[in-house]
Amino acid sequence: MRLGVYNAILHDRTLPEALSVIADLGLTGIELNTGGFLPATHIPTFDEVLASDTARDDFLGVFEGTGVSPAGLNCNGNPLHPNPLIGEKHAEDVRRAIRFASRIGQHRVVTMSGLPGGEPSAAHPNWIVNAWNSAALDVLDYQWNVAAAFWREIDGLAGDHDVKVALELHPQNLVFNAADVHRLVNLAGVAHVGVELDASHLFWQQMDPIAVVRHLDGLVYQAAAKDVRVNPGNAALYGVLDNSFRRLSPDEPRVNLGGDEWANEWPVDSAWDFVALGKGHDVGFWTEFLRALHEVDPDIYVNIEHEDVSLGRIEGLQVAAAVLKEADAALTASL
Secondary structure, X not given: OEEEEEHHHHOOOOHHHHHHHHHXXXXXXXXXEXXXXXXXXXXXXXXXXXXXXXXXXXXXXXXXXOXXXXXXXXXXXXXXXXXXHHHHHHHHHHHHHHHHHHHOOOOEEEXXXXXXXXXXXXXXXXXXXXXXXXXXXXXXHHHHHHHHHHHHHHHHHHHHOOOEEEEXXXXXXXXXXXXXXXXXXXXXXXXXXXXXXXXXXXXXXXXXXXXXXXXXXXXXXXXEEOEEEEOHHHHHHHOOOOOOOEOOOOOXXXXXXXXXXXXXXXXXXXOEEEEOOOOOOOHHHHHHHHXXXXXXXXXXXXXXXXXXXOOOHHHHHHHHXXXXXXXXXXXXXXX
């Protein structure tokens, strides 16, 4: 399989330094952030690459001789956010990422489906968790119409640039499970919009990532290797929809998500946590996960996303890479 790293965890380093880290891990790909929630830190010449062949060749020259190549682009954000300072910015970032991918010979852009407000006058997104009442279905009808129009447009742009757009099935987005994927594809009539299979967000929803891969089949365009550990005692009391997050103050380190929205502090006694590969599910699971992806596309990119706060940046990547490579070796031996 083609194994790499999503570069956000290495934004504290230059691109050459990040490539050296990934090569030392024995991996060959880097998924480059291109906007959305996070800046395109490793692409300082973004606009120049879009306009100049020389700038494009200079950028690609950074990868030569490193053993590491671009492994898709990432533009996770909320392109349907009702606040135009966020929604319009993130939507344009997706368009720019598609154009950038085409410029550097890439064919995958990872993002999220987005989440509109509940009505045209809304200022904030509205995630319907359980549509047991008719008003909730009214909200969803409105949101799906907004989403279909946007993704129909993006599908056309992606097709023109020979790019597939891979949506992460992330809660607090309109599309977060297999049924939603089919609904978007059918409602919008898209042919270049599918899925980035990040197992972590399926684990805590009690979904089976391997079953989802096989169910979606050719709609799976890219994959992320990130694990989840459910903490049974806390989950028994709070459930996996626990909302015990803490708002960080302006004088604390915090991540801006666009406009005046910021990431909150993770719950202290959490029902579940993002962990490095192997700390939630063993090598056997990841071997079968890779097998399912291999059945869909033997050349699919599988990139580590490190969000285990108990491990340092490099330490977490080392732990995850060891498990992923062992799973890949087991898969190869079994084929």
